Amino acid sequence: MQNFDWIVVGAGITGSALSYELAKKGLKVLLLEKDPTYDNATRYSYGGVAYWSGTDDDSIQLCQESREIYHNLSEELGENTDFRELDLxxxxxxxxxxxxxxxxxxxxxxxxxxxxxxxxxxxxxxxxxxxxxxxxxxxxxHIHPQKTNNAYQQAFLRLGGTLNYEEVTQLLSKNKTVTGVKTNKQEYYSKNVVICAGGLTRYLLKHIGINVNIYxxxxxxxxxxxxxxxxxxxxxxxxxxxxxxxxxxxxxxxxxxxxxxxxxxxxxxxxxxxxxxxxxxxxxxxxxxxxxxxxxxxxxxxxxxxxxxxxxxxxxxxxxxxxxxxxxxxxxxADSNFLVGKIDNFEGLHLFSGFTSTLMYAPPLARRFADWVAEDNKEMPSLL
Ligand SMILES: Cc1cc2nc3c(=O)[nH]c(=O)nc-3n(C[C@H](O)[C@H](O)[C@H](O)COP(=O)(O)OP(=O)(O)OC[C@H]3O[C@@H](n4cnc5c(N)ncnc54)[C@H](O)[C@@H]3O)c2cc1C
The missing domain is CATH 3.30.9.10 (D-Amino Acid Oxidase, subunit A, domain 2)
Incomplete structure (x- = not known):
């Protein structure tokens, strides 16, 4: 039986960034990805980081955090993200x-x-x-999205994280409390699961009767x-x-x-x-x-x-x-810049998906998410 502090479902840029930040806090993290060829949105992205796009105090703050993170990210992760500034x-x-x-x-x-x-x-x-x-x-x-994804994953693995290529077929739960996940190969246990499954997030949640405003x-x-x-x-x-x-x-x-x-x-x-x-x-x-x-x-x-x-x-x-x-x-x-936080009526289940400008928002929000976790979920937003 394999137990983890956190299980992250999906290893596109959202899951990889979040796994790295959680592992940096000393947590035992399992990242599960169904597709070893990465035929996903991150691989096919233009790689643009829209740090000009903040419209209120919160989003402006996130834009600034994002810009700072990217400026130092290659050095921090020990792999090149190809970050540069260019005209849009x-x-x-x-x-x-x-x-x-x-x-x-x-x-x-x-x-x-x-x-x-x-x-x-x-x-x-x-x-x-x-x-x-x-x-x-x-x-x-601008970054190279797949190189950046890989850089996050390599740094995550160096921190002792586990990345397995398995498809999550079911979320395990008891009395509306998450206990782990079942994959096409085995079961893994954890009190905390976060869904970063990109376009498939909606269907993964629907299986357990959770309808989220994500498309x-x-x-x-x-x-x-x-x-x-x-x-x-x-x-x-x-x-x-x-x-x-x-x-x-x-x-x-x-x-x-x-x-x-x-x-x-x-x-x-x-x-x-x-x-x-x-x-x-x-x-x-x-x-x-x-x-x-x-x-x-x-x-x-x-x-x-x-x-x-x-x-x-x-x-x-x-x-x-x-x-x-x-x-x-x-x-x-449909109605916000991202869905990041805990699902209130389902203990231990979290979302980190649905971003409008994923490459801009995901790195700073992954860092904040890990901070919330380290501080006993103190300021973690509630969804639903
Ligand atoms: C042409 C194009 C240009 C773009 N340009 C930009 C841009 O310039 N800037 C920007 O910010 N955004 C851009 N985007 C959007 C951006 O690429 C995506 O929003 C972002 O990559 C999504 O990351 P993700 O991690 O949420 O999803 P994904 O990268 O799709 O990763 C999700 C992963 O979850 C895995 N998964 C799903 N279900 C399961 C399961 N049950 N078990 C295990 N694994 C599972 C999938 O295999 C996948 O690898 C662009 C998109 C496209 C298509």
Whole structure:
């Protein structure tokens, strides 16, 4: 029988960061991951750290903590995260008024600089000036997400943590109190379990009758090998339609679709974006579809064509880069920036998921979570 102080389910960036911070407190931690190939959202992320995006005292404080953590993270973990500062270029379509789009960004504590198409091309020469009415430029952080995930895991293992590749099939409990988890191989025991299962968090909790306001998109993107062309910034759209559809996901009329895991496409957006990693490879994106069945099949040929067509307009030289389409689930919650804390009516069960800007929020909140645990859960938020 194997006993742990904490069991963490899911080893994407949220689970890896949290496992490391808990182990740093001297706790005996088991991290369980079902997929040794890491075919997950962390692997396919652009790697942007939106530390400009705080809108109130709490989120501004988290942005600042995040920036500080990333500046020292490679050194602390003893592995390279490829952290750097780079420009985020938010493109504004040619038929939109740049000033009115810029207005939407005035709520953030770091305001963007509004650039004309010519000024935009000076900063990012691969942009097509005829396709945009301007760009909003913001100072962004950038990491290699999979390297950072691996760095957290290696540091966790050096602290004595255990990482096993097994799928959690059941949460074990008695009288609404967690006692451990059952995997496809064995049972593990612990008084504390935290779910970091990304897009599958909703279904894992549903099995034990817990309905949380957490959902997911099916995301599709293209990863390329190293290529010689150089993109200087992270390019994304200034109008993020995905956020609007995410907000609507909790609407009561969609409830039965989420409850019954349907293949119906609730919404579908294409947002042209591109990032080049320091090793010369690109991630081109991104299609986000809301379909409540996590196993729904996607049309790969159509998805690749749609992404390449989107890229051809904004960044024409990247349209035909060699590359392969990938798919992943991305968790989000409809009405807050994250779901972090203990589930009140289920002793020992915790959530660490559903972030709006995961790469920005997860590292500082993992640190705070471990502090709350070390101080007997004193300030740990309650969920539900
Ligand atoms: C194209 C694209 C670009 C993005 N760009 C950015 C960006 O620039 N900045 C940003 O902040 N975010 C970005 N994101 C979002 C970000 O990648 C995700 O929010 C983040 O990686 C989610 O991390 P996670 O740990 O919650 O989930 P995941 O990385 O998906 O990890 C969850 C893990 O849990 C495992 N798991 C699930 N169920 C079980 C189970 N039952 N047992 C064991 N293991 C289980 C899964 O196998 C998976 O490995 C982007 C996403 C995409 C697709």
């Amino acid at each position: 270029m938010l493109t504004i379509p040619v038929d939109n008024n740049p000033q009115s789009i810029a207005e939407n960004y005035q709520k953030f504590f770091i305001k963007p600089q509004l650039l004309t198409p010519d000024q935009s091309v000076e900063i990012e020469p691969l942009l097509n000036p005829d396709a945009i009415s301007g760009c909003l430029k913001l100072p962004h952080g 997911f998109t099916h995301s599709q993107l293209i990863l390329t090998p190293k290529v010689d062309i150089e993109l200087k910034s992270l390019v994304m759209p200034g109008i993020l339609n995905r956020l609007n559809i995410e907000e609507k996901s909790g609407d009561s009329e969609l409830k039965s679709l989420w409850d019954n895991s349907s293949d119906q496409i609730i919404s579908d957006v294409m947002e042209t974006g591109a990032i080049q990693f320091l090793d010369g490879s690109f991630c081109l994106g991104q299609i986000s579809q809301i379909i409540s069945n996590p196993l729904a099949k996607n049309d790969q040929i159509l998805a690749e064509k749609t992404i390449r067509e989107g890229v051809s307009k904004i960044l024409p030289e990247l349209e035909n880069l060699p590359g392969k389409l990938h798919h992943c689930l991305v968790a989000f919650c």
